[in-house]
Amino acid sequence: MDSMISQKSSKSQGNQSLFRGLQLIEVLSNYPNGCPLATLAEKASMNKSTVHRILQELQSCGYVTATQTFGSYRLTAKFVAVGQKALSSLNIINVAAPHLEKLNLTTGETVNFSMFEREQAVFIYKLEPTMGMLKTRAYIGQPLSLYCSAMGKIFLAYHPNRKYVDHYWQQNNDLIRQLTVNTITRLEDMHNELSTIRQTAIAYDKEENEIGVSCIALPIFDVAHKVNYSVSISLSTARLQQHDINGITKVLMDAAKAISHELGYYDEYPLLFDM
Structure with missing residues (x-):
């Protein structure tokens, strides 16, 4: 009995660690440039000795x-x-990449691809501009708030739960x-x-997230008419004004359609939702 209790206690402590x-x-x-132990303990709501012990374990593993x-x-x-291996397991990247690369070469602008996860839009693929001078600070794995980003609004608009926005x-x-x-904000x-x-x-x-930067995004539909991914073009507002807006939107929609077709969606695009 004591042995069983000891095993359960050890497992519980392991899970907690x-x-x-x-x-x-x-x-x-x-904190890409480093975080002091005291700040780390405060942010994680742990005591310093516990934080120091766990850091030593993570350090010994190379993380x-x-x-x-x-x-x-x-x-x-x-x-x-580790992140690259996780991303490589997402077949959607292999499916979408050729279409995103074509979009990037056609427009010359930054191309982004995101997925909806835990009430955020998360970048899972990005191509830098080939012509435009603006390089956004966005990076793969970065989360975006839904309310102030073009791709975030896509996920809000096409969420299957009608009450989700509220x-x-x-x-x-x-x-x-x-x-x-x-x-x-209203x-x-x-x-x-x-x-x-x-x-x-x-x-x-x-320019809702950053002055001087604009973005256009479209949904990616799958065979079940769900929108789990979005594609966008980011560029400076000044450069956007130089573009043929209809033209750049058309090539963006062509890419979104092509990726949606790869996922088994062949209905009319866009899919109108009665909400």
Whole structure:
């Protein structure tokens, strides 16, 4: 009996250590140049001795390293290798890549591809501009807020739960803020925006996240008419004004259609939702 209790206790402690380790990894991911142990402990709501012990274990495995600043730690490039392996297991990348590369060469602009995950749009593929000078700060694995990004609005517009937008607004009320003068922060205004998106299948970020940067996004439909992915073009607002807007939107829609066809969607594009 004592042996069984000891085994359960050991398993519980192991699970707790794993959970705490993952917590620290998530916090450290926000500090590319390193995070002091005291700050790390505060952010993770752990005591310093526990944080130090877990950091030593992560360091021995090669996932964390100390920085030149005493008492500060950062993640290592080992996470890049793990992340790339995880991404390579997503068949959608293999399916979408040829169409995204063609889009990138045709427009010369930054091309982004994202998936919907945990109330965020997450970049899973990106191609830098071949002609435009603007290189966005976006990176693979970066999460985007839904309310202030073009791809995020796509996921809000085509979410299968009709009440999801209200739920999202309520759950993220503290995070929804005026990033620029163009940011939509009123739920009523967002409902109007999403209604237009459902009619056209086109979403815009009109300098709503960052002044000087615009984005156009479209949904990727699968065989079940679900939208789990989105494709977009990002560019400077000044360069967007130089483009033929209809022309750049058409080639973007051609790419979205082609990827949707690969996923078994052959109905009329866009798919109009009665919501």
